[in-house]
Amino acid sequence: MNFMEIVQYGFIGRAFITGVFVAILCSTLGLFLVLRRLSLIGDGLAHASLGAIAVGLLLGFYPIYLAIPLVVLSSLFILLLTQKAKVYGDAAIGIASSLALGGGIILASLAGGFNVDLFSYLFGNILAISQFEMFTSIVLSVLVILVVYFFYEELLSISFNEELAHVTGVKTGRINALLVALTAVTVVLSVRVVGILLVSSFLPRSPPFRLPKVFAAPYSWRQCPQSFPWSSASSPPSSSIFPPGPPSS
Amino acid sequence: MPIKMQDQIAVENLSFRYDGNEAVTDVSFSVNGGDYVALVGHNGSGKTTLVKLILGILKPIHGSISLFGTDVSQFTSWEKIGYLPQNIALFNPLLPATVKEIVGLGLLSGKHFPKRLRNKDFKKVFDALDQLEIRDLKDTLIGQLSGGQIQRALLARAIVNNPQLLILDEPVSSVDSQTRKEFFAYTAKLNKERKTTVILITHDIAHSGGYAHKLLFLDKRIVFYGNFGEFCVSKKMADEFGAELQHIICHQHEDKHSKFHQHTSI
Numbered sequence: 001m002n003f004m005e006i007v008q009y010g011f012i013g014r015a016f017i018t019g020v021f022v023a024i025l026c027s028t029l030g031l032f033l034v035l036r037r038l039s040l041i042g043d044g045l046a047h048a049s050l051g052a053i054a055v056g057l058l059l060g061f062y063p064i065y066l067a068i069p070l071v072v073l074s075s076l077f078i079l080l081l082t083q084k085a086k087v088y089g090d091a092a093i094g095i096a097s098s099l100a101l102g103g104g105i106i107l108a109s110l111a112g113g114f115n116v117d118l119f120s121y122l123f124g125n126i127l128a129i130s131q132f133e134m135f136t137s138i139v140l141s142v143l144v145i146l147v148v149y150f151f152y153e154e155l156l157s158i159s160f161n162e163e164l165a166h167v168t169g170v171k172t173g174r175i176n177a178l179l180v181a182l183t184a185v186t187v188v189l190s191v192r193v194v195g196i197l198l199v200s201s202f203l204p205r206s207p208p209f210r211l212p213k214v215f216a217a218p219y220s221w222r223q224c225p226q227s228f229p230w231s232s233a234s235s236p237p238s239s240s241i242f243p244p245g246p247p248s249s
Numbered sequence: 250m251p252i253k254m255q256d257q258i259a260v261e262n263l264s265f266r267y268d269g270n271e272a273v274t275d276v277s278f279s280v281n282g283g284d285y286v287a288l289v290g291h292n293g294s295g296k297t298t299l300v301k302l303i304l305g306i307l308k309p310i311h312g313s314i315s316l317f318g319t320d321v322s323q324f325t326s327w328e329k330i331g332y333l334p335q336n337i338a339l340f341n342p343l344l345p346a347t348v349k350e351i352v353g354l355g356l357l358s359g360k361h362f363p364k365r366l367r368n369k370d371f372k373k374v375f376d377a378l379d380q381l382e383i384r385d386l387k388d389t390l391i392g393q394l395s396g397g398q399i400q401r402a403l404l405a406r407a408i409v410n411n412p413q414l415l416i417l418d419e420p421v422s423s424v425d426s427q428t429r430k431e432f433f434a435y436t437a438k439l440n441k442e443r444k445t446t447v448i449l450i451t452h453d454i455a456h457s458g459g460y461a462h463k464l465l466f467l468d469k470r471i472v473f474y475g476n477f478g479e480f481c482v483s484k485k486m487a488d489e490f491g492a493e494l495q496h497i498i499c500h501q502h503e504d505k506h507s508k509f510h511q512h513t514s515i
Contacts, residue, residue: 035344150363157354160391161340163306164406168358169327 014134015126021141025186026202035159042203044093045187046196048074051104067188075184124195263312272298285440285447287461294468328359331407335418342392349387355406377405397424414446
């Protein structure tokens with residue numbers, strides 16, 4: 001049985017497509033999260049999603065639908081703690097995830113009847129992905145890629161330095177909120193695929209030496225110096241004063 | 250204090266505290282277009298805090314700030330302002346972005362959604378890199394630069410939009426003395442030839458005196474704000490700095506300005 005025969009099974013095809021798009025989502029957002037030193041936020045939001053799923057099960061909603069707004073709120077709460085209460089990012093993530101996880105366990109204990117369902121979310125079930133969840137992951141992936149395309153320079157700017165970004169008119173608060181909110185939605189969708197325990201491993205914590213090509217890519221098609229009409233015409237102004245030095249690397 | 254048309258910065262009764270600790274108290278002053286102001290003071294005197302308040306990075310607990318006649322909270326014309334912050338160590342050295350990308354980020358101000366850099370923007374970037382003679386570093390990752398090179402790259406970022414107001418927070422704290430002199434001379438040239446208003450925070454009062462028109466001495470409150478003519482005859486400043494240092498600063502100022510005028514008149 002070859003690959004094409006395998007994916008002809010509906011559940012396998014949905015699992016494959018959803019897995020690919022969730023991977024695209026996580027790796028795209030994870031790049032900026034690592035640079036913003038928020039690489040643990042995936043862990044924290046995954047724990048928060050357990051609490052949100054418990055609320056959904058208790059109230060009789062489809063848990064994922066309720067988890068999305070609740071986890072987005074958790075992500076904004078983390079942001080609020082870091083920006084307004086001056087709590088360090090890792091501590092803020094710890095506070096939010098402990099609160100949500102503790103709340104989820106209390107709710108699960110009180111209700112008693114849905115522990116099996118709840119624990120199925122701990123490990124996920126990629127073969128049980130519905131068609132709706134598959135389309136949601138595709139739509140969200142396209143949305144995230146569009147957001148990153150349109151806000152690329154602003155995301156890069158806040159990743160470099162928020163104060164400088166502010167002085168170039170970047171709405172740093174809004175861009176941060178956008179980044180963590182998209183991460184929250186991504187985490188909740190990923191919970192169905194890999195489960196709460198493994199979702200954070202989808203968000204990269206890779207050392208940044210792997211990243212330059214990723215950052216260079218959006219520029220490469222439009223920054224070929226030889227093709228610039230001004231490359232030979234521009235002459236150094238009279239105010240050239242600093243002696244160039246070699247990189248210190 | 251009424252805002253005059255030529256005021257680029259107008260600060261009135263400004264106060265700020267960090268967790269109850271007074272940082273800036275009841276500060277009022279204005280900066281006119283074309284001024285070159287040296288902002289000096291001891292460590293912890295509130296210089297950087299004052300600049301962050303002016304730029305809207307910090308919110309004052311009392312008082313008002315206007316930039317180009319607009320309250321800072323409503324200010325949107327950031328392309329008029331170039332800023333070089335104090336502590337380069339706070340930059341994320343792991344960011345895998347090149348010098349030309351970082352300098353290009355200075356052009357985001359003045360752009361509307363989507364704030365994307367275009368080919369024509371990179372002409373300005375390369376012009377700025379040429380001015381600081383670091384074009385050969387354009388493809389170098391920002392984290393691979395030395396302290397002095399980063400300062401040059403960030404100055405290029407600050408001037409890439411040809412701003413009307415340039416705010417530099419201790420830009421020469423990590424560079425050698427030769428580069429420091431060149432740095433001051435370059436800012437003076439911008440001020441003289443492009444009429445760029447410069448606010449320079451520095452501890453190097455002796456050298457900055459050679460280029461600045463005005464001196465703002467801050468110690469949480471304004472101790473002195475005026476031109477060098479007033480500074481040189483101020484008994485209060487003589488007590489603060491000592492008569493000898495006051496004389497050296499005034500001598501530097503007169504010497505540099507006479508040389509500059511001679512040079513530009515040739």
